[in-house]
Amino acid sequence: MGEFTVTGLRVVREAARTGSFTRAAERLGYTQSAVSRQITLMEQAAGHPLFDRQARGVRPTEACRIVLRHADTVLDSLDTAREELRNPQPPSRIRVGAFSTATAALIPRAITIAAQQHPSLQVRLREGLTPGLLSGITRGRIDMAVLSGDVEAPPGVEVSPLLMDSLHMAVHTTHPLAAHTRLSPTALRNERWIVGSEDPRTTLLGMWAHAGWQPHIAYVARDWVAKLGLVAAGLGVTLVPGLAVPALPATVSVILVDDPAAVRLTVLAYRRGESGDAHPFAEALQESAAQLTAELRVRLRN
Template identity: 55%
Template sequence: MAEFTLVGLRVVRAVTRHGSFSTAAEWLGYTQSAVSRQVALMEQAAGRPLFERHARGVVPTEAGRLVVRHAEGVFSELDAARQALGDLDGSRGGRLRVGAFSTAMAALVPDAIAAVTTADPRLHVVPREGSSASLLTALARGRLDVAVVTLPDRTPDGVSLITLVNDPLLVAVPHDHRLAGRGQVSPAELRDLRWVAGSADVRATLLGAWADSPWEPDIRFGVRDWMAKLGLVAAGLGATIVPGIAVSALPPTIAVVGIDHPRAIRSVTLATPTGTDEVAYRGLFTEALVDSAAQLSARVRRRLRE
C-alpha cells in the first residue's frame, strides 16, 4: 500500500496552489508525468481522490484540502528543524514566520521586513500570504510567529490582537476619471459607477461601505487577482475598492478617492500568540510594522490631497 512521502506531499501542495498538473510540474522542475504519478500515489495513500479533474485544471477535494493543511504543518516543522540545526553553531541569525493578507503584502509588511532585515541581516523572514481566518488558525497552531490580519469577528483562543491602523477604504478609478482629484466623495456620488470586484456578492466585495444604501453597486467584472482588477480599472472598465495601505503600490494610471462614510474603513491588526515564549525579533518587527503603518497613512493623506 502506498504511503505519504515528502515528495508526494510537496507535489500535492504545488498542484493545489497552481490548479494545474502542468504548471505545478514547471514550477517544481518535474515532468508532468512525474507529477501525475506522485498525485496518484498520494491518492492511493489517502484512499480517495485528492483532486477533481476539469477541462481547465484541477480543484482539490475536501480530502485534498485536508492533506495540504497537514502538509503545510509538516513542512513548517521541517523548516524549524533546519533552522534549529543551523543555529547550533551560532553562525546564523534567527527566523521569523510572518503571515499577512494579500494587500498587506503590497507595502505594509514588505516595508517592515526591509527595516528589520536591514537592522540585522542575519534574520531570515519567512512570509506567508493567506486569508485572515487561515492565518489566525496557523498562528494558534504555532505555525506562524506573527500575522497581519483584518479584525476578526471573534478572537481565537491563544491569540492577542493589536490594532496597527484603521485603514481607509478608497475608490480606485482611472487617472482621467471625472472623480480623479477629488479628495472625498459621498456614496451617493458613486451610484452610477461600474465596478470591478472579487465576486458578485456586494456585501463581501465592497467591504460594507454601502450596507445601508438604498442602491447596490453595478458589478460588471468579477476577478479576484489584484493585478487583474487594477488592469480593468486602468482600462476604464470600472472602479474598484482598494485599502489605503496598498496605495503606494498603485501604478500612476490609477487615482484614488476617499469615501465619506463611517463604514469605509477597515482595522488592520497584528496578531501574536499568547502564553508562549517570546520569539526573537517579534518585538522589533512589531515596531517596524507600527512605523510602516504610520508612513503609509501619511502617504495616503498626501495622495488624496494631490
C-alpha cells in the first residue's frame, strides 16, 4: 500500500468538489493525466476506489468521504503553517464556534468589528451544536463559543450572557398578518407552520408549550435556507430568532411574538481562567449584539 501525499490529497479534494477530473486539472493547473495519476496513487494508498467513474463526471465513494474528512484537517493545517511562515510575527488567532443562526449576522459583524479594531486578529469559525462546541472547548479545539439557551457548563468551562434574543414569526410580505408588529401566540394557532421537527418540543415552538394548542405543521425542514424559502413562497410561517432577522430576504416580514417565554438566551462559553469574556473578539461580539438589537428595534417600528 502506498502513502498519502499532500499533492494527492489536494487533487482528491478538488475532484470531489468539482465532480470532474478535467475540471480539477484546470483549477489546479495540472494536466488531466497528472490528475488521473494522483487519483490512482491515492486509491492505492487508501486500498479502495475513491471515485465512481460515470459518463458525465465522477462521484466520491464512501472511502473518499473518509479521506476527505482527514484531508481537510491536514490541508488546512498546512495552509495555516504557510501563513505563519510568511509573517515573522504571527498574528493572534482565535478559534470560535457558534450555532447556525448566530453565523447569519452576529458572528460576521463581530469579525468585521474585530478586524477594524485589531487588524492582526484572525478568526477561525466552526459551526455546530451546543454539545459538540462545549466538547471543542474542553478539548482545546476551539477557544470560545456562542451558544443558545440556558447552557449547563461542563467542568473547566465558564459561561457569560451575551444577549437575550427575542423570537419572531417570519411570514411572506403578502400574508394577512404581515402588517402587525407583534402578536400573541394565541393569534398564531391557525397558521400553517414550517418547523425543523415533527415534535414541537424540539423546535422553537416549544418556547411557549404552555399555550395549550398544537401547531398545524405544514412542512418539516431542518435547514434555515429551506425554511425561509418555503416562507418566501407563501407556503407557511416559521419562527426566527432576532439574530437572524437582518439576514432575511426582502420578501419576508417579521412579527415579534409577544410572550414572556418567546425569548432565548445567547451566551459566550470559554475555558475557565482564560478571561474569555475580556478577549477582543468577545468585546466585538458584544458590540455586534448591541448593533443588531438596535437595528431590530428600528425594523419592527417600521
